[in-house]
Amino acid sequence: MNRETTNRIRFVIEDVLPPILRDSALFRQAASLVWGKHITKLARFRERAPFLTAGEYEDLYREHPRVHAGTDNSQACIDRIVASIVGKSVCDVGCGTGALLSHIKVGNPCLERLTGVDFVIEDAAGIDGVEYVAAMIESLPFSDGEFDTVVCTHVIEHVLEYRQAIxxxxxxxxxxxxxxxxxxxxxxxxxxxxxxxxxxxxxxxRAVHPVPEHHLCIDIGRDILYMEDRPEPIA
Structure with a gap:
């Protein structure tokens, strides 16, 4: 299933169904017909967020079914990202299967360095010229300003310490x-x-405050794309 299809489904269940129904046992029972007990496990996962161990966090993501084929990004988001790459080096944090890196590489053939980061990299596809690094977004093993462009898609919503990640x-x-x-x-x-x-x-x-002068924040389908130009380092 692609992102465009799930966005249409999300419109119905998130915006059309009233909250009193979305939070009800009736909705949970209906959702269980699709995902079984996993729907209840996810609810419990969010409730216990401040108390989860690193092992529990990792286990949930290893067990969580992959909904989208290859990437969580819509084609419109992919096209905008590929066209917005600047410089010679790119790091995709939360790279998943590496699908977005493949699009970035094809659309920017002059890149000299492509790096994919995820805390679980077993699913990452072997792509010529792409290096993969296993790491947590809250503590990235790179130096200041190491990459010209840094991309992070569909990750911040998963991170409890999201301000530290940003x-x-x-x-x-x-x-x-x-x-x-x-x-x-x-x-x-x-x-x-x-x-x-x-x-x-x-x-x-509000999540990325303080927002720099040169930034973009737009709605693409049912996704938000945010882009900022980093200030030039002081010599």
């Missing part, structure tokens, strides 16, 4: 930072292990 992304980005998150509302029963929810573009702007 600070790390900014730290390693020398020229440009691109972030994509889903535009969604929080309900008790959901099909994803998200901690953070951004129903409007201005909701995400």
């Amino acid at each position: 600070a790390e992304l900014r730290r390693i980005a020398r020229r440009r930072l691109i972030i994509v998150v889903p535009r969604e509302r929080e309900y008790r029963y959901s099909f994803n292990p998200h901690f953070n929810f951004f129903p409007y573009t201005h909701s995400f702007l």
Whole structure:
């Protein structure tokens, strides 16, 4: 299933169904017909977010079914990201299967360095010229300004310490930072292990405060694409 299809489904269950129904046992029972007991496990996962161990966090993501084929990004987001790459080096934090890196490589053949980061990299495809690094977004093993462009899609919504994660992304980005998150509302029963929810573009702007002068924050389908140009380092 691609992102465009799930976005249409999300419109119905997130915006059309009233909250009193979305948080009800009736919805949980209906959702269980699709995902069984996993729908209840996800609700419990969010409730226990501040108390989860690293092992519990990792186990949930290893067991969580992959909904989208290859990438969580829509084609419109992919096209915008590929066209927005600057410089010679790119780091995709939360690279998953490496699908987005493949698009970036094809669309930017002059790149000299492509790096994919995820805390579980077993699913990452072997792509010529791409290096993979296993790491947590809250503590990235790179120097300040190591990459011209840093990309992070569909990750911030999963991270409890999201402000620390955003600070790390900014730290390693020398020229440009691109972030994509889903535009969604929080309900008790959901099909994803998200901690953070951004129903409007201005909701995400609060998350990335302070916002630099040169930035973009737009709605693409049911996703929010945020891009900022990093300040030039003082010589």
